[in-house]
Amino acid sequence: MATSYTCDGCGATLGSGDELIRESRHTGRSWYCQYCRTPVPAAIAERLSHREDGSPTDRRP
Numbered sequence: 150m151a152t153s154y155t156c157d158g159c160g161a162t163l164g165s166g167d168e169l170i171r172e173s174r175h176t177g178r179s180w181y182c183q184y185c186r187t188p189v190p191a192a193i194a195e196r197l198s199h200r201e202d203g204s205p206t207d208r209r210p
């Protein structure tokens with residue numbers, strides 16, 4: 150079970166990487182709430198999205 154995170158900006162419950170916006174930067178990845186674009190702590194975002202991270206072909210219908 151993944152740990153969910155409550156967005157500081159809009160209060161949405163972010164339970165997976167699908168609900169995050171990911172941006173790649175030179176210093177690493179930055180993550181944002183897909184609803185209000187409030188930054189999400191990387192440690193939390195990486196955990197939420199680890200299932201799909203590095204496995205772009207692992208998509209289930």
Ligand SMILES: [Zn+2]
Pocket residue numbers: 156157158159160161182183184185186187
């Ligand atoms: Zn939000």
